Amino acid sequence: MTNPAITNPAITNPALTNAFEYAPAPESRSVVEIAPSYGLFIDGEFAEAADGKVFKTVSPSSEETLSEVAQAGAEDVDRAVKAARKAFGKWSALPGAERAKYLFRIARIIQERSRELAVLESLDNGKPIRESRDTDLPLVAAHFFYYAGWADKLKYAGYGDNPRPLGVAGQVIPWNFPLLMLAWKIAPALAAGNTVVLKPAETTPLSALFFADVCRQAGLPKGVVNIITGDGSTGAELVAHPGIDKVAFTGSTEVGKAIARTVAGTEKKVTLELGGKAANIVFDDAPIDQAVEGIVGGIFFNQGHVCCAGSRLLVQESIQDELLDALKRRMRTLRVGDPLDKNTDIGAINSAEQLARIRTLADAGEAEGAERWAPECELPTSGYWFAPTLFTGVTQAHRIAREEIFGPVLSVLTFRTPEEAVAKANNTPYGLSAGIWTEKGSRILWMASKLRAGVVWSNTFNKFDPASPFGGYKESGYGREGGRHGLEAYLDV
Amino acid sequence: MSDDRTERLRVLKTYKLFVGGKFPRSESGRVYEVTTATSAAGAAGKDRWLANAPLSSRKDARDAVVAARKAFGGWSGATAYNRGQILYRVAEMLEGRRGQFAREVGDAEGLGKSKAAAVVDAAIDRWVWYAGWSDKVAQIAGAANPVAGPYFNLSTPEPTGVVAVLAPQESSFLGLVSVIAPAIVTGNTTVVVASERTPLPALSLGEVLATSDLPGGVVNILSGRTAEIATPLAAHQDVNAIDLAGADAELARSLEEAAADNLKRVLRPQPVDWSADPGTARLLAFLETKTVWHPMGV
Numbered sequence: 168m169t170n171p172a173i174t175n176p177a178i179t180n181p182a183l184t185n186a187f188e189y190a191p192a193p194e195s196r197s198v199v200e201i202a203p204s205y206g207l208f209i210d211g212e213f214a215e216a217a218d219g220k221v222f223k224t225v226s227p228s229s230e231e232t233l234s235e236v237a238q239a240g241a242e243d244v245d246r247a248v249k250a251a252r253k254a255f256g257k258w259s260a261l262p263g264a265e266r267a268k269y270l271f272r273i274a275r276i277i278q279e280r281s282r283e284l285a286v287l288e289s290l291d292n293g294k295p296i297r298e299s300r301d302t303d304l305p306l307v308a309a310h311f312f313y314y315a316g317w318a319d320k321l322k323y324a325g326y327g328d329n330p331r332p333l334g335v336a337g338q339v340i341p342w343n344f345p346l347l348m349l350a351w352k353i354a355p356a357l358a359a360g361n362t363v364v365l366k367p368a369e370t371t372p373l374s375a376l377f378f379a380d381v382c383r384q385a386g387l388p389k390g391v392v393n394i395i396t397g398d399g400s401t402g403a404e405l406v407a408h409p410g411i412d413k414v415a416f417t418g419s420t421e422v423g424k425a426i427a428r429t430v431a432g433t434e435k436k437v438t439l440e441l442g443g444k445a446a447n448i449v450f451d452d453a454p455i456d457q458a459v460e461g462i463v464g465g466i467f468f469n470q471g472h473v474c475c476a477g478s479r480l481l482v483q484e485s486i487q488d489e490l491l492d493a494l495k496r497r498m499r500t501l502r503v504g505d506p507l508d509k510n511t512d513i514g515a516i517n518s519a520e521q522l523a524r525i526r527t528l529a530d531a532g533e534a535e536g537a538e539r540w541a542p543e544c545e546l547p548t549s550g551y552w553f554a555p556t557l558f559t560g561v562t563q564a565h566r567i568a569r570e571e572i573f574g575p576v577l578s579v580l581t582f583r584t585p586e587e588a589v590a591k592a593n594n595t596p597y598g599l600s601a602g603i604w605t606e607k608g609s610r611i612l613w614m615a616s617k618l619r620a621g622v623v624w625s626n627t628f629n630k631f632d633p634a635s636p637f638g639g640y641k642e643s644g645y646g647r648e649g650g651r652h653g654l655e656a657y658l659d660v
Numbered sequence: 661m662s663d664d665r666t667e668r669l670r671v672l673k674t675y676k677l678f679v680g681g682k683f684p685r686s687e688s689g690r691v692y693e694v695t696t697a698t699s700a701a702g703a704a705g706k707d708r709w710l711a712n713a714p715l716s717s718r719k720d721a722r723d724a725v726v727a728a729r730k731a732f733g734g735w736s737g738a739t740a741y742n743r744g745q746i747l748y749r750v751a752e753m754l755e756g757r758r759g760q761f762a763r764e765v766g767d768a769e770g771l772g773k774s775k776a777a778a779v780v781d782a783a784i785d786r787w788v789w790y791a792g793w794s795d796k797v798a799q800i801a802g803a804a805n806p807v808a809g810p811y812f813n814l815s816t817p818e819p820t821g822v823v824a825v826l827a828p829q830e831s832s833f834l835g836l837v838s839v840i841a842p843a844i845v846t847g848n849t850t851v852v853v854a855s856e857r858t859p860l861p862a863l864s865l866g867e868v869l870a871t872s873d874l875p876g877g878v879v880n881i882l883s884g885r886t887a888e889i890a891t892p893l894a895a896h897q898d899v900n901a902i903d904l905a906g907a908d909a910e911l912a913r914s915l916e917e918a919a920a921d922n923l924k925r926v927l928r929p930q931p932v933d934w935s936a937d938p939g940t941a942r943l944l945a946f947l948e949t950k951t952v953w954h955p956m957g958v
Contacts, residue, residue, distance in 0.1 A: 309808065325800060420923070427920030432913030439923065596922065615952045623952045630953050632807035636815050640948050641900070642923045647949050651803050652815065660941070 189502070192509040194296045199287045201373065204235040207243055207396060208379035210250035211389030217242040222398070224372055227293035228506050228515035228550040236372045239395040241404050244364070247393040248410040251335040251362040254390030259332050259360035263319030270315030270358060272385040277308045280381065284374060288346055289506040291373040293515030293551070294469055296507050306631055307350040310649075313633035314354035317654060321359065324651055330658040332360030333436055334412035339402040340375075341418045342368035342517050343472040343573075349375050351648045352415050353392060354633075359657035361413065364393045366405055368418075370518045372396040403429070411435065415656065417474075420571075420597070420642050438646025438656040440474065440638055442571040443599030445620065446592035447477030447628060448582075451486045453604035457626065459493045462577070465602060465628040467501060467513055467555050471575040472521070474643070475600035477628055479568060480557075481588050484581045491559065491579065498555050499542040513575060516551040525553050525574035532558045532567035537578070563594055571597070585610060589617040598640030602628045621647070675711045675859075677720065677883065678866025680727030681876020687723070690715035692884065694860060696767050710767055713859050716884035718892040721851065724880035725896050728822045728849040731877030736819045736847035744794030747845055750872040751787040757868060758784070761833060761861060768832040768858035782935060783834045790841035793943055797846055801944055810956040817947040819847035820925055821900030824893040826886060828905045828934065832858035835934040836865065839905050842942035844878055851899070852881045853890055853906060859883035887911050894918040901925035901946050905932070 204221065206213035215221075220238035225231060239247070258266070277284065284307075285299040292299070321330050336356045340348035345367055356363050367375035375394050382392050395401060399422070406414050406426050413436045416426050420441040430437050447465050449458050465477030482490050506514035516522040533539050537558040546552040553574055561568050561578040568578050582588040592601055601620040603611055611625045621639045624630060631637065636652040638644060646656045675694075676683040685691075691712035714720075735743070754761065758780055766776035801817040823843045828835030832855045843850050854862030866881045882889050886906055894902055894915040902924050904912045912929050919926050927945045 424920050424923060427923060427926075428917050431916035431920065432909070434928075441923070611954065615950070621948065621950060623950060625952065625954045627811070627953055627955050630807075630809070630811065632805070632809070632813070634805045635807050635813050635953070636803070636805070636949050636951050638949070640820075640950075644923060645925055650805050650815065650951075652949050 189510045191505070193505060194286055194300075194507045194509055196286055196290065196507060199283045199290070201234050201287070201290075205237065205372070205376045205396070207237045207239050207247070208376065208392075208394040209243070209247045210253075210393065211383070213379070216240055222369070224291060224370065226290050226550075227370075227517050228547070230549050233291060234373060236376065236396045239366075239397040239401045243395055244401065244404040244408055245410075247364045247395050248335060248337070248405075248408050250390040251364050251393050252410055254388060255334055255362045258362050258388060258391050261360075263321060266357060266360065267315045267318035269385055269387055270311050270318060270354060273381055273387070274308045274311035274315060276381045276384050277304070277311065281305070281308065284346060284377060286507065287377060288374050289514070291371050292342060292345060293506050293517050295511040295514045296509055297511065298469060303344055303347045306633070307346050310347070310350040310633040311354045314358040317355075318358040321654065321658070324654050326655060326658050326660040330359070330660055333657060333659055334361060335410060336361045336363045336413040336415055336657065337405040337408065337411040338363055338365040338415045339405065339418065340365065340367055342371040343469060343474070345371040346374040346378065348417050349378055351417070355648070355653045356415070356657045357391065359654055361657050362391045364395060364405060364411070366395050366397060366402050369398040406430070413437070413657065416440070420644075423644055436656070438638075438648070439644035440646070440648060441599075441642065441644035442597055443474045443476065443639065443643050444479060444569065444571055444595045444597045445475055445477045445600040445602065446479045446481050447602035448481040448588050448592060448604065448614065449483060449486070449490060450605035450607070450610065451483045452606045454606065455486070455490060455493055458490065458604040459497050461602060461604060461626070461628040462494060463497055463501070466577045467575050468629050470513055470516055470553070472517060472573055473629065475622060475629065477600075477602050478572060478576070478578060480577055480579045481582050481591055482579060483588075484583050487581055494557070495540065495542070498557070501542070501555050503544055503552065503554060504547060513555060516553050516574065519551055521573065522551040522553060525572055525576060528567055528570060528572045529556060529576055532561070532565060532576075532578070535565045535567075537561045537565055537567060563591060569595065585614060589614065593617075593619045596642040599643035600624065673711070675713050675863040675883070677714050677716060678863065678869065678879070678881040679720070679724050680730070680880065681870060683866065683870075686714035686716050686884070687719050688715065688717035690717070694857070696770070708767075711860055713863065713883045716882040716889050718888070720882055721889050721892045722896070724851040724882055725822060725893070725898055727877035727880050728851050729898055731849045731875050732821060734875055735844070735849055735878045738847070740795035740798070743845060743847065744791050746873050747787060747791035747794065747841065750868060750874065751784050751791060753868045753872045754784045754787060757864075760864065764861045764864055765833045768855075768861055769830075779834050783837045786834070786837055786938070787841055790845045790943070794845050797943060797947070800940070801947060801949070805951070812954045812956055813951065815949050815951040817846065818950050820946040820948055821848065822898060823848045823850050823946050824890070824896070824899050824902040825850050825852045826890055826902070826904055826906035827852055827855050827862060828932070829855045829857070829886070831934045833861040833865075835905070835932070836862050838934050838938055839903055839942065840879060842938070843903065843946050846943065846947055848901075848946050849878045850880065851893060852879060853886055853893070854881055854883045855906065856884070856886045890915055891918065894924070895921060897922050899924060901927070903927045903945070904929045
């Protein structure tokens, strides 16, 4: 392996390094006004939890408290479900065209308020403003736009002449894409005529509460959307509530299994979008520079807090050295720091708990014999941070090759033949996504047909679109979100 | 028939399991008595011994899963046209055995000759119906997705994998084929638990499948106590989905709980009129949607 320090003068010459320094370019946070406290949004009104409990939400990049939000208990969950039930009759009876117009309104208001919501998301979640501004928010608006158009065309969706909504949907979403996951859940549910009770993640409740205000501005009837904040116990209450007809969950496989057990023997319809350990497979004929960009985007996008992250790099043995050199060179240019800085590539880890988990697994990687590498990288002193890291010499038995790290940590394995690549890629209980990099079209199609994963990106990675179904095989969950397929989860079919 | 002529003694069939294309007995060596006792004939006091069916064990269930997994690559990789022809071949073979199945269904369900024959005809017609779906299901379940960017984006259905199928308890043949055919026509492989009290039509179906070019292991048929066989199947880490058609509410709940351990796709039991148009629900229940992206450019 050649030493990149020799081939890249910027690394050895401090003067040249300085030439690439960036001045800070912070996005103003004055565009968003965060109240000191928020209640639960039930039946169109904000209200405190019945028992008055609250918890703090902090900015993971500074550990500053952003706001205090209500911790919903059983009584609050029950009230939210009843409000959604009460609203269901009228909402589901509305002509689809009317429901569509509400959703179009919501899409438009989100577009209008997108900078405010992007800054809010970066504050509460820790993700770079470049991502919240250019990826999350545009996709949120697009998702409402897409499903708005379905609301009055359900009979053409392939689910019968008069597909009916299910009723009340209980929806529990994760902290990695707070507002985008809300959009993935609420847009199809409302388009199909359901009403919802949604619980955002404990560490990222704010954008969902701002969405309640978007609903108010859109004039959405009371009780159609209810937002209850809280921790895992709130989610468990919601999922177990006998008054809901549908459970939609995005989050860890462990919690997904618990939910599947909870709903056993009931009539509740369930969709689960869970963990992943995607293989990103690079063949010797791949365009190396494009592949490196895809690998970097695949694992370091959103700090690696992505269920479909390309966390296992499978590289063909003959190009391993060349690829790793290029990858390390590229990783040296990644900027870790202030999420609100427009030049930041990698923001803060979402919580102290998640940071501890990443550290534990990275340490296990070293302890089990893999070789750890990270570029020199100055991390802020407050907040939760983890440098982009890669492991070489990883075997399939290592924990870092088997367990979802959900952080900016890439495990590199090698293969010789396409058959071996497929066997290694599929050697996981997960099956959410996969990547293939090769110039050979027939090989792409052959590989794509053999990979047991719900989304296969070839010569690209981490692309999302409201028209494109997303969801996993095996223990990555069941059901699809997005596209015509995403409607099925909210229809009685 | 004259008095001095001795009535010919029938040659009875030893009913055996169907696993990996072979006909083993239960590894446990156990059998259980199958009679007409549950049928109308039984109710009228004409209880008649029919056979000693294998009483399958947990080990038989696990062996069947191994056979089904082994067959999955080849069967799911076969062309849809090929799978459709093989399913149609099954219907052809069934047609030739209509009499035998009518007898077995009549005994199992207490039906008269003509009613039993009608059930068998309906079952054969159902095979034909499902056979034709093999190369059409991707066209109704897939999609070309117009994403907002220069990408080719296509969603296609793929089989879920190994499906455990608890055949309906009451409809020993029409119900049976109505749960097997939709699972396998899309490329899944199956471990089927036959109706507990009326397993003989299912075990005979194995003989038809064995002579229909269906690769061994695509359908594996076990007889015995539903709860005893289904419990290890629901908990099995190499089973991808389970159809609970033949489970009562209590058993269904416990199996669904066990199935959560590796997130099996679960089709819950519901009242079904097996003689009605089945629709596409069972066909679509054991499919995964795969979406492939590729950039467009010159």
